[in-house]
Amino acid sequence: MALETLRLIIIVAEADIASRLTKELAQLGVLGSNTTAGKGSWRRALEGRGPQEWSGPTVRIEAVVSQSVAEAVLARLSQAWFPHYVVFAWVSDVGVQRPDKYA
Amino acid sequence: MALETLRLIIIVAEADIASRLTKELAQLGVLGSNTTAGKGSWRRALEGRGPQEWSGPTVRIEAVVSQSVAEAVLARLSQAWFPHYVVFAWVSDVGVQRPDKYA
Amino acid sequence: MALETLRLIIIVAEADIASRLTKELAQLGVLGSNTTAGKGSWRRALEGRGPQEWSGPTVRIEAVVSQSVAEAVLARLSQAWFPHYVVFAWVSDVGVQRPDKYA
Secondary structure (H helix, E strand, O other), rough: OOOOEEEEEEEEEHHHHHHHHHHHHHHHOOOOEEEEEEEEEEEEOOOOOOOEEEEEEEEEEEEEHHHHHHHHHHHHHHHHHHOOOEEEEEEEEEEEEHHOOOO | OOOEEEEEEEEEHHHHHHHHHHHHHHHHOEEEEEEEEEEEEOOOOOOOOOOEEEEEEEEEEEEEEEEHHHHHHHHHHHHHHHOOOEEEEEEEEEEEEHHOOOO | OOEEEEEEEEEEHHHHHHHHHHHHHHHHOOEEHHHHEEEEEEOOOOOOOOOOOOOEEEEEEEEEEHHHHHHHHHHHHHHHHHOOOOOEEEEEEEEEOOOOOOO
């Protein structure tokens, strides 16, 4: 079975910013995502504002996207979100059957 | 530490079909799975039935399987589920210590 | 965009042991994690104590860590947790922008 390789991006963020974050993802070209509620705890959650430890309710947003959309999302997170909010993100390759549903 | 490579399959689907989908996975050789409830939104969720946009409650089903079971699941999703329901699926490689628990 | 490769570790476990497990992860050098509640079902969930089938509430713990921390976690799971509890774990590579948040 031939699979096409796309990028999976996972974003874990403090729950309060979930809807703003999802809206911004759509503006950056993300065609869809799945969100699950959870809780998180990190020793290095914040960048340069007071204590770095953070625990609390989170959202986990998962989206399959093209390489260019993944780069746009990471660039935007790095510039506008990481400095101000508890946001983590990581990417990896995944295989899909219907790439036109995602990119 | 020696890890064995298996396939991780993630399925995100409209919540209504969760139990039927899980039952079918078992019939295809999936030995176990973890399911989390969430919500999703996609611009290209549906294949050829009216408007493609969809938002609503979802389930996220995650299973570690052999390559052959992964292929059987994807083939079945493609044939019987993608045309009729909101279902997304992607696969990737993962390393495990106890492959006999999964395959 | 330059990404650094780290290890993503996913642990799915019976919900009852969530807090003990998270505490142990911290002791092994995991700097943070995200946890989501779910439900799971496996035919080979238990190692050598009575029937192997298990279904019930689960937690899914996700952490991005260095290779050495990933190995320490897997070694500890293998030694102290797999023989006694319903615990599954798998690892894969992920790309991140800010590796110092994780390792």
